[in-house]
Structures are given as structure tokens and as C-alpha cells.
Amino acid sequence: MFQHAPSSHPHAAAQPSWRPLARACALAVLGMASSLGAQAENLIDLYQSARGYDAAFLAAKSQFDAAQFKADQARSLQRPSVNLQATVKRNRLESSLPDTPNGFGGTTSYDSTSTNSQLAVAARQPLFNMGNAAKVSQAEASLNAAQADLKMAEDDLVARLAQGYFNVLAAQDVLATAKDNKKALAEQLASAKRSFEVGNSTITDTREAQARFDLATAQEIAATNDLRVKHIALDQLVGRADVKPNPLRTPVNLETLDPGQIDPWVQNTGTAPMVRKAEVGLKVAQLEVDNARAGHMPTLDAVAQVARTHIDSTNALAKAQSGAGTAGSIGLEFNMPLYAGHAIQNRVRETLSLQDKAERDLDNARRSVELGTRQAYSGVQSGLAQVKAYEAAESSAKLALEATQLGYRVGVRINKDVLDAQTQLTNTQKDLYKARYDVIIGAIKLRQAAGTLTANDLAELNKLVAP
Numbered sequence: 001m002f003q004h005a006p007s008s009h010p011h012a013a014a015q016p017s018w019r020p021l022a023r024a025c026a027l028a029v030l031g032m033a034s035s036l037g038a039q040a041e042n043l044i045d046l047y048q049s050a051r052g053y054d055a056a057f058l059a060a061k062s063q064f065d066a067a068q069f070k071a072d073q074a075r076s077l078q079r080p081s082v083n084l085q086a087t088v089k090r091n092r093l094e095s096s097l098p099d100t101p102n103g104f105g106g107t108t109s110y111d112s113t114s115t116n117s118q119l120a121v122a123a124r125q126p127l128f129n130m131g132n133a134a135k136v137s138q139a140e141a142s143l144n145a146a147q148a149d150l151k152m153a154e155d156d157l158v159a160r161l162a163q164g165y166f167n168v169l170a171a172q173d174v175l176a177t178a179k180d181n182k183k184a185l186a187e188q189l190a191s192a193k194r195s196f197e198v199g200n201s202t203i204t205d206t207r208e209a210q211a212r213f214d215l216a217t218a219q220e221i222a223a224t225n226d227l228r229v230k231h232i233a234l235d236q237l238v239g240r241a242d243v244k245p246n247p248l249r250t251p252v253n254l255e256t257l258d259p260g261q262i263d264p265w266v267q268n269t270g271t272a273p274m275v276r277k278a279e280v281g282l283k284v285a286q287l288e289v290d291n292a293r294a295g296h297m298p299t300l301d302a303v304a305q306v307a308r309t310h311i312d313s314t315n316a317l318a319k320a321q322s323g324a325g326t327a328g329s330i331g332l333e334f335n336m337p338l339y340a341g342h343a344i345q346n347r348v349r350e351t352l353s354l355q356d357k358a359e360r361d362l363d364n365a366r367r368s369v370e371l372g373t374r375q376a377y378s379g380v381q382s383g384l385a386q387v388k389a390y391e392a393a394e395s396s397a398k399l400a401l402e403a404t405q406l407g408y409r410v411g412v413r414i415n416k417d418v419l420d421a422q423t424q425l426t427n428t429q430k431d432l433y434k435a436r437y438d439v440i441i442g443a444i445k446l447r448q449a450a451g452t453l454t455a456n457d458l459a460e461l462n463k464l465v466a467p
Contacts, residue, residue, distance in 0.1 A: 043458045053239030060153030067146035074139030077132040080125040089116045120307035128300040134291035141283045148277040155453045164234040171227035173433040178223040181426040182216040205415035246465040269369045272451025278365035285358035289351040295344035298336040376446035383439035390432035397425040
């Protein structure tokens with residue numbers, strides 16, 4: 001539209017020839033970057049990103065690392081300990097002694113100072129200590145509990161990732177359906193207006209079509225916002241921006257559960273992380289009872305010490321003892337508790353009560369996991385049946401809409417019939433999409449409840465989406 005006049009600058013024609021090439025290269029790089037940023041991503045790639053970003057999973061991993069170090073601390077109770085000890089003491093003595101042997105004739109004052117310094121190496125090796133042995137076993141059991149917590153955190157991450165991933169796909173499908181519905185209603189609204197203008201319909205048909213179109217517009221806005229919210233949640237989970245999940249393959253084929261009976265799923269619940277953690281809790285409680293009872297038991301340690309002592313005194317009487325020397329000792333140290341004010345007996349009673357609580361917690365964990373597994377199994381089986389029913393309903397709704405539109409064109413159906421058929425098809429498609437994604441997420445949660453969920457299950461889910 002606007003043309004630039006030729007430049008009158010004497011060097012205008014002498015611009016470097018590499019600038020257009022550089023500009024073209026820069027545009028090509030930006031284009032490649034934008035295309036890479038918009039590239040759809042699969043579940044496996046996003047899972048690797050989430051493992052390095054999700055705060056809940058990283059916290060559980062750090063807790064597991066801390067439990068490993070704590071177990072190593074407990075094991076040190078059964079290992080020898082060596083200490084370096086150093087002492088320096090300055091002593092001063094002021095004394096009055098009689099001048100004569102019988103104590104008569106006056107006294108003489110004597111002042112003396114001495115410096116005692118000692119450098120020693122002391123070693124101790126526990127030989128028998130039931131309390132320390134129980135503490136070591138407790139620390140190792142706590143490590144198993146932390147490992148179960150880490151497994152639960154990993155399973156939760158897998159489930160949350162699958163939920164967030166397919167939530168985005170579900171929101172995309174709902175938005176696409178809302179747009180299609182709005183487009184179809186817009187065409188029906190235009191048709192109703194034309195019919196009214198030529199006198200073949202009343203203003204009521206136009207107003208009904210307008211009302212449905214306005215509702216479809218509001219639904220499209222809501223679906224757009226829901227998709228944006230789902231995108232934000234997925235981005236936050238994996239620590240990336242503008243993640244674009246791969247869509248489902250078409251046609252969508254949802255496989256049946258394997259195994260197809262509830263009993264094998266329930267039998268696997270014995271290895272569920274929640275049950276394992278409760279079992280470890282009971283083991284820790286039993287070891288705490290042993291630790292409390294060890295308060296009545298003796299301890300036996302092997303001890304050894306090598307000390308270098310130096311004494312320097314100003315007293316003439318003690319000068320003969322001044323000097324340096326080295327002393328060594330080795331032996332056994334036995335300790336037997338006799339009375340502790342009934343503290344040990346009450347501690348044993350306390351730990352026995354806590355052991356009973358741990359047993360009840362284990363029973364509750366087993367029942368909860370079994371109930372959750374049964375509920376998840378029933379939900380998936382019901383969802384699969386609903387998907388088949390909705391697929392049949394979608395086909396019927398499409399045929400009904402086509403027949404109604406044909407009837408409207410030939411004058412045997414009214415505008416409201418077409419609007420109702422279009423709305424029925426849209427609602428059926430939304431229900432179908434929801435049922436499909438509920439089945440996919442339900443299968444993941446079933447494995448999570450039964451304790452069989454692993455990261456490899458994401459590879460199976462990845463087969464449902466387009467490459």
C-alpha cells in the first residue's frame with residue numbers, strides 16, 4: 001500500500017550482502033523452535049519431566065534418602081567407637097607444716113603448683129546390648145516404611161499424570177463438540193430466519209433457535225476456560241509450558257481388564273504399599289517392645305585405653321614424681337540395671353499397647369485396600385459397559401438427527417425437533433467422551449489401589465494415543 005522512495009544515501013547500495021541471509025537464518029531457527037515447542041508429547045516423556053519437578057514426589061524421595069542415612073546411624077551402635085581425649089589441669093596447694101616432729105615450735109608455710117596433662121585414646125566395642133540390636137532392627141524396618149512411602153508417591157505421580165494428561169484430552173473433546181454444536185445450531189438458526197422471512201414458520205422457531213445458539217455459545221466459552229485450566233494443571237505437574245498431549249487414536253478401542261475377575265485383583269492387595277507400610281509399622285512396634293524389655297538386660301562392652309601423662313610440679317617433695325609416662329588398659333565393662341523407679345515396666349506396658357494399635361492399623365489397611373480395589377474394579381467394568389452403550393447411543397442420535405433434518409426440510413418436522421435432536425447428539429457425545437476417559441483413569445486407579453501400578457503401565461496407556 002505504501003511505497004518507499006529510493007534512498008539518497010551514498011552508501012545505501014553498499015549494504016553488506018550477508019544481512020538478508022542472516023535474517024533468513026534467524027527466521028528459520030525461530031520457526032524450528034516454535035514448531036518444536038508446539039510438538040505434542042507422550043506420557044513417557046512427560047513422566048520423566050514430572051519425576052524431576054513434582055514437589056510431592058521429590059519430598060518422598062528425600063525422605064527415603066534420609067531414612068537410609070538414619071539406618072546407617074543405627075548400625076553404628078554395634079560398631080566400635082574410638083575417642084581422642086585430652087586434659088590439662090593446673091593445681092595449687094598452700095599448706096602449713098610444724099617445724100618440730102612433736103608439733104611445738106611454730107609452723108612453716110609451703111606453696112606448690114603442679115600441671116597435669118594427659119592425652120589418651122579410648123576405644124569401646126559393644127559385645128552384648130539388646131537395646132542397640134532392637135534399635136538397629138527398627139531403623140531397618142523404618143527404611144522399608146520409607147520405601148513404601150516412596151512407592152506410594154511414585155504411584156500417585158503416575159496416577160496424577162495420567163489424570164492430568166487425559167483431563168486435557170477430555171476438555172479438548174468437549175470443546176470440539178461444543179464448537180460443532182454451535183456451528184450446527186448457527187445453521188439451524190439461519191434456516192429458521194429464512195423460513196420466517198418467507199412466511200413458512202413463526203417467530204417462535206427463530207427465538208427457540210436463537211436461545212439454543214446463545215446457550216451453545218456460553219457452553220463453548222465454559223469449555224474453552226476449562227481446557228485452559230486443565231492445561232495449566234498439566235503444565236504445573238510436569239514443569240513445562242504449553243504442553244500439548246497427543247490425542248487418542250481413532251477409532252478408540254478400550255481393552256477389557258486383565259485379569260477379568262475380581263479375585264486375582266484382591267489377592268494382589270497383600271503387596272500394596274499401604275499394606276506393606278502397615279506391616280512395617282507393626283514390626284517396628286514389636287521391636288519397640290523388645291527395646292523396652294532390654295532395659296532389664298545387662299550390657300557388656302570391651303574397652304581399651306592408651307594414655308600419655310605428664311606431671312610438672314614445683315614442690316620439692318613431689319619433684320621425684322614429676323615427669324611423663326604412658327599407661328595402657330584393656331578390659332570388659334559390665335552394666336546391670338537394678339532399679340529404675342518402675343520406669344522400665346511402664347515403658348513395656350506402653351509399647352504393648354502401641355503394638356495392639358499397630359495390629360489394628362494393619363487390619364484397617366488391608367480392609368481399606370481390598371474395598372478400594374473392589375470399588376475400582378466395579379467402576380471400570382461399569383464404565384466399559386457404559387462406553388458401549390454410549391457408542392450405540394451416539395450412532396442412534398446421529399441417525400435420528402439426519403432423519404429429523406430431512407423431515408424438517410420436507411415439512412413433516414418442526415424446528416424444535418431439529419434443535420432437540422442436535423442437543424441430544426451433543427449431550428450423548430459428551431457423555432461418551434467422559435465415559436471413555438473415566439475408564440482409562442479408572443484402570444490406572446485400579447492398579448494403584450491393588451498395589452500393582454508401575455511406570456510401565458504408562459507405556460501401555462501410551463498405545464492409546466496417536467504417535
